[in-house]
Structures are given as C-alpha cells and as structure tokens.
Amino acid sequence: MAEFDYVIVGGGAAGCVLANRLSENPANRVAVIELGGDRNAGRTIVKMPLAMVTFMAPALAFLGGPKFMSWFETEPEPGLQGRQIALPRGKGTGGSTNINGQIFIRGQREDFDHWRDLGNAGWGFADLLPYFRKLERFDLLADPKNGRGITLGGRPLFDQIDPKFHGTAGPLNVAQPRSINPMTEVYLKAAEQAEYPLTADFNGARQNGFGYYTFTQKGGERQTAEAAYLDPIRQRPNLTILTDTQATRVLVQDKRAVGVAWERDGHAGETRGREIILSAGSFVSPQLLLLSGIGPRRHLERLGIPLVHELPGVGENLQDHLDVTIEYRAKTTAPYGISWWALPRNVLHVLDWLFRRRGLFASTTAEGGAFLSTKRGVDRPDIQLFFCAAVGNTQNAAGFTGHGFLVHVCDLRPGSVGRLQLKSADPKEKPSIIYNFFRDNSTIDALREGIRIARRIINQRAFVPHLEREVSPGPEVESDGALEAFIRQTVGTLFHPVGTCSMGTTPEAVVDPASLRVHGMEGLRVIDASVMPSIVSANTVAATYCIAEKGADLVLGR
Numbered sequence: 001m002a003e004f005d006y007v008i009v010g011g012g013a014a015g016c017v018l019a020n021r022l023s024e025n026p027a028n029r030v031a032v033i034e035l036g037g038d039r040n041a042g043r044t045i046v047k048m049p050l051a052m053v054t055f056m057a058p059a060l061a062f063l064g065g066p067k068f069m070s071w072f073e074t075e076p077e078p079g080l081q082g083r084q085i086a087l088p089r090g091k092g093t094g095g096s097t098n099i100n101g102q103i104f105i106r107g108q109r110e111d112f113d114h115w116r117d118l119g120n121a122g123w124g125f126a127d128l129l130p131y132f133r134k135l136e137r138f139d140l141l142a143d144p145k146n147g148r149g150i151t152l153g154g155r156p157l158f159d160q161i162d163p164k165f166h167g168t169a170g171p172l173n174v175a176q177p178r179s180i181n182p183m184t185e186v187y188l189k190a191a192e193q194a195e196y197p198l199t200a201d202f203n204g205a206r207q208n209g210f211g212y213y214t215f216t217q218k219g220g221e222r223q224t225a226e227a228a229y230l231d232p233i234r235q236r237p238n239l240t241i242l243t244d245t246q247a248t249r250v251l252v253q254d255k256r257a258v259g260v261a262w263e264r265d266g267h268a269g270e271t272r273g274r275e276i277i278l279s280a281g282s283f284v285s286p287q288l289l290l291l292s293g294i295g296p297r298r299h300l301e302r303l304g305i306p307l308v309h310e311l312p313g314v315g316e317n318l319q320d321h322l323d324v325t326i327e328y329r330a331k332t333t334a335p336y337g338i339s340w341w342a343l344p345r346n347v348l349h350v351l352d353w354l355f356r357r358r359g360l361f362a363s364t365t366a367e368g369g370a371f372l373s374t375k376r377g378v379d380r381p382d383i384q385l386f387f388c389a390a391v392g393n394t395q396n397a398a399g400f401t402g403h404g405f406l407v408h409v410c411d412l413r414p415g416s417v418g419r420l421q422l423k424s425a426d427p428k429e430k431p432s433i434i435y436n437f438f439r440d441n442s443t444i445d446a447l448r449e450g451i452r453i454a455r456r457i458i459n460q461r462a463f464v465p466h467l468e469r470e471v472s473p474g475p476e477v478e479s480d481g482a483l484e485a486f487i488r489q490t491v492g493t494l495f496h497p498v499g500t501c502s503m504g505t506t507p508e509a510v511v512d513p514a515s516l517r518v519h520g521m522e523g524l525r526v527i528d529a530s531v532m533p534s535i536v537s538a539n540t541v542a543a544t545y546c547i548a549e550k551g552a553d554l555v556l557g558r
C-alpha cells in the first residue's frame with residue numbers, strides 16, 4: 001500500500017493551498033516535498049514588505065535573500081539582440097510568495113472567459129469567482145477600521161467597494177497599503193488631471209483606471225502561502241512536510257504514477273503515493289514531467305530518456321509579462337529615499353515599522369498603479385502601470401540613494417510564446433528557456449504607447465513641484481524608432497511564467513481541465529501556474545491561488 005494518499009511536489013503558492021485543503025479530512029495522508037527550507041514566514045526578511053528589494057541585490061546577499069531564491073535564465077533572445085534575462089523563483093515553504101511583490105490582482109473577466117472558450121469548461125470568470133471569494137479575507141470589508149482614512153477621488157474607499165466581488169473569511173489576507181507616500185497621491189491626482197478614471201478596486205466589476213494596489217499582507221507584514229495556508233494546520237498528524245528535498249522525477253508503472261524520486265544532502269530516496277501532484281511552478285513542473293519520460297517524443301529520444309507517454313505540449317506555450325521602467329529624479333524629498341535631508345524622517349520610518357508596522361518598511365514602494373487600453377476605441381486594458389514612490393526598483397535596492405520615482409509599464413498580453421526543454425537528463429541541470437520576445441505576433445506597440453501614457457501622467461500639473469527630470473530613457477528618446485530601441489535594450493519580465501503544462505482538450509494540452517490530470521496518465525496531476533492556458537492580464541499569484549483552490553476540489557471530487 002502507498003505511504004501517502006497525495007504527494008505534492010512543491011510547497012509554493014499552489015502547494016500550500018493543496019496541503020491545507022487535501023489534509024482537511026484526517027483520513028487523507030498528505031506529503032509535501034519542497035526544495036527549500038521550512039518555517040520561513042516568521043523571518044524578518046520575508047515578513048517585512050520592503051525587504052523584497054534586497055532579494056535581487058547581490059551586495060545585500062548577507063541579509064539572507066539567496067536562501068529563498070532559485071535562479072533560471074533565458075537563452076539568448078533573438079528579439080532582444082541576444083540578451084539573456086535572469087529569471088528568479090522563490091524557494092522554501094511559501095515558494096515565490098516568500099519573495100514576490102505581494103500585489104494581489106485577479107485578472108480580467110475576459111481572461112478566464114477566454115480559458116473557458118478555449119475548451120476548458122468550468123474555468124470561466126463566473127465559475128471561478130466563488131474560489132476567488134473563498135480564498136480571500138478582504139481586509140477592508142472584514143475589518144473596516146484597518147482601511148479607515150483611505151480615500152480615493154475625495155470619497156472613502158470603503159464606500160466604493162462592491163462586496164459581491166470579495167470574500168471576508170478566507171485564509172489569505174488581502175489588504176490596502178498601510179502607508180501611502182505623498183507621491184502616490186500626486187500620481188493619482190495627475191491621472192485625474194489627465195482625465196483618466198480612478199478605480200477603487202482592481203478586483204471589482206472592471207479593472208480599468210488608476211488606483212491603489214491591494215497586497216497579500218496582514219497587519220503591515222507580508223503574508224506568504226505558508227503563513228496563510230500551512231502554518232495554521234501544520235500540526236495535523238496526517239500531514240508530512242519534507243523540506244530541503246529536491247524531487248528528481250515521478251516514478252511510473254504502466255502509465256500510472258506511483259511515487260516521487262528525490263535527493264536530499266546527496267542521498268536519494270523515494271516517497272510513494274496513490275496520487276502525485278506536481279506544484280513545482282512553471283519551470284520545474286514541466287521539467288519533472290520531461291525527466292520522467294512524459295513529453296515530446298523526439299526531444300526525449302535525443303536526450304536518451306525512455307519515453308513513458310508522448311505528450312507534445314509539455315514545456316511549450318510559455319508566456320510571461322513584459323516590463324520596462326521609466327525613471328525620474330525628484331527635486332523634493334517627498335519620495336522615499338536616503339539623503340541627509342530625509343534622515344530624521346527615515347529614523348521615524350524605522351520606529352514606525354518597529355512599533356506600528358507602518359511607513360516605508362511596510363511598503364514595497366509600488367503603492368499605486370493603473371490598467372489601461374493603449375488602443376483607441378478598445379476598452380479592455382492591455383497595459384498595467386506601476387508607480388514606485390522611490391528610485392529603488394521594487395526588485396533592486398541599488399537605487400535608494402537620493403529621491404525620485406519610477407513608472408513600470410507592463411504589456412499584459414505580449415503575444416510571444418516560448419518553450420522550455422531539458423538540456424540533459426540530469427535533474428540538477430537547469431532547463432533551457434526561451435521566450436521569443438517580439439517575434440511572430442508579438443509587437444512592441446503596447447509598451448511604446450504605454451511609455452507615452454506614463455509620460456503624459458508625469459507631465460501633469462500635480463508633478464510640477466516635485467519633478468526634476470526624466471533620467472531614463474530621457475526625454476530625447478521620443479520617436480517610434482528610439483523608443484523601440486530602448487524597449488529592446490531594457491525590457492524584462494515581471495517573473496510571471498505560466499502555460500508550460502497548459503490545460504485543454506487539444507493534442508497540445510498537457511492536463512485535462514475537468515480534473516487537472518496529465519492526459520494519458522493515471523494518478524498524476526499538475527496544479528500550479530503552469531496550467532494556465534494563456535496568461536492573465538494581471539500579476540499571477542491570485543489566479544494561481546484560485547487554480548489551487550479549485551484544483552483541490554477536483555482532486556477531492558467535490
């Protein structure tokens with residue numbers, strides 16, 4: 001008899017949800033196998049929202065960031081003059097929610113209806129809204145005193161929220177920013193001056209407009225998947241968590257998954273289960289399928305991996321968001337930053353964090369944003385703007401000296417489709433990843449128009465007292481050609497890979513939408529961001545949590 005009913009590979013966003021939901025019934029024996037360490041949610045570098053800027057700053061590695069990171073990179077990208085892009089993923093229980101930007105936005109109704117229309121019955125917006133509500137504790141409605149005082153367009157935010165789009169009793173706390181830098185207010189004022197609409201809720205009826213972001217935070221601290229889903233139930237006797245353990249392949253007998261092979265401290269082992277669920281994220285879930293002989297025949301034959309089941313779509317259909325940054329210097333010290341003039345205020349920020357969990361350290365600096373359409377006559381947003389009230393990029397602490405601000409411009413549906421393949425049959429070797437940016441149907445138009453819109457906002461009256469100059473790309477970079485060159489030189493991803501084990505019913509699909517079972521296999525499912533058939537028009541964690549909540553119901557036959 002198998003040791004466990006369910007063996008979950010990966011304790012990240014999806015893995016923690018599954019560990020919780022599948023072990024609710026004490027009769028189910030559940031194991032989680034996780035590459036990184038355990039009990040991360042209580043560490044300062046994880047729970048302090050601002051600390052995310054240290055994860056990608058090599059000079060600040062001594063603060064402990066590398067412990068929570070796995071690094072991948074793209075092949076030289078032909079559309080980016082051969083540039084390679086570094087791709088971080090989170091590690092340890094909590095996965096990428098230990099290091100991510102904490103922004104919580106679901107995506108557009110059209111994204112999920114598109115999934116449904118591709119042949120994924122049960123995955124339309126109306127089908128998924130109950131799961132979005134189930135997973136969420138929307139702080140502003142659950143405990144209105146926490147958001148007291150936040151206004152938008154002169155009215156309390158609370159009065160502008162439609163409760164039918166929110167849950168108030170789920171495990172994951174979704175909160176308004178605890179502290180709002182005056183520059184974020186200036187940015188929203190400027191949007192009004194440029195005659196753009198404001199929105200109180202990017203997760204409401206429509207996404208369009210400018211507003212404050214909502215965050216996976218509680219009481220001013222980051223709330224990871226571990227904190228929300230694992231810590232409250234980790235004492236369950238039917239739950240086993242194996243950490244610092246790298247799954248290396250799925251064990252299969254006659255097209256039935258029967259266990260997982262793994263390595264820990266140079267020792268090999270196996271965990272047997274009635275069902276194996278891959279939740280190792282969009283890079284490693286397909287990698288494990290390929291290492292187990294499940295994937296495109298020719299690719300596996302070339303690497304000498306015995307074919308277990310031919311499935312051409314494994315590792316294909318890779319999608320991500322594209323992002324460029326405009327940087328501005330300020331002539332006031334209103335933005336966050338380090339300077340002699342800001343010293344007293346920064347001391348207060350430290351105290352504010354220590355005693356009230358507010359201020360700079362409770363912020364990621366990206367407190368506000370926007371969803372807009374760059375196409376005339378089209379209402380559905382195709383870009384997202386992030387306003388950072390500091391020059392320190394949300395993923396880079398290097399720029400905190402001095403005062404300035406950034407606008408990130410993100411292409412929500414870039415159209416480029418990449419793929420992931422193995423370089424060898426060695427599970428320790430990172431896979432080959434290519435995104436094919438700006439090839440085939442993918443253009444730079446949305447990013448170029450997005451930069452122009454962002455500049456229009458920053459050039460409004462509200463910014464006049466603060467704006468010194470645009471530093472990058474610089475006001476002279478204005479023509480179509482110059483902007484295109486800037487985009488190709490600097491564009492990166494927002495670290496939102498999806499699609500490599502896509503659900504669907506066509507021959508290219510990897511999992512069945514009705515069960516998330518791998519087509520043609522027994523006892524094997526994939527449940528994580530990799531099953532999205534197309535990228536959502538928002539940061540990807542909310543949709544991943546939702547997939548895992550629904551996935552748990554599918555596993556349990558509910």
Ligand SMILES: Cc1cc2nc3c(=O)[nH]c(=O)nc-3n(C[C@H](O)[C@H](O)[C@H](O)COP(=O)(O)OP(=O)(O)OC[C@H]3O[C@@H](n4cnc5c(N)ncnc54)[C@H](O)[C@@H]3O)c2cc1C
Pocket residue numbers: 009010011012013014015033034035036088089090091092093094095096097099100101102103104105245246247248279280281282284395494495496497528529530538539540541542544
């Ligand atoms: C820097 C960064 C910033 C981001 N910012 C945001 C944001 O602000 N908002 C947002 O919505 N999204 C953001 N994201 C994306 C979001 O975090 C992911 O979409 C989400 O976490 C995906 O969940 P997942 O369960 O698919 O994978 P993950 O959360 O990455 O979990 C995968 C888990 O599998 C484990 N694993 C990997 N290989 C193995 C193996 N061989 N054996 C065992 N375990 C293994 C990993 O260690 C990890 O714990 C960001 C991501 C990054 C990296």
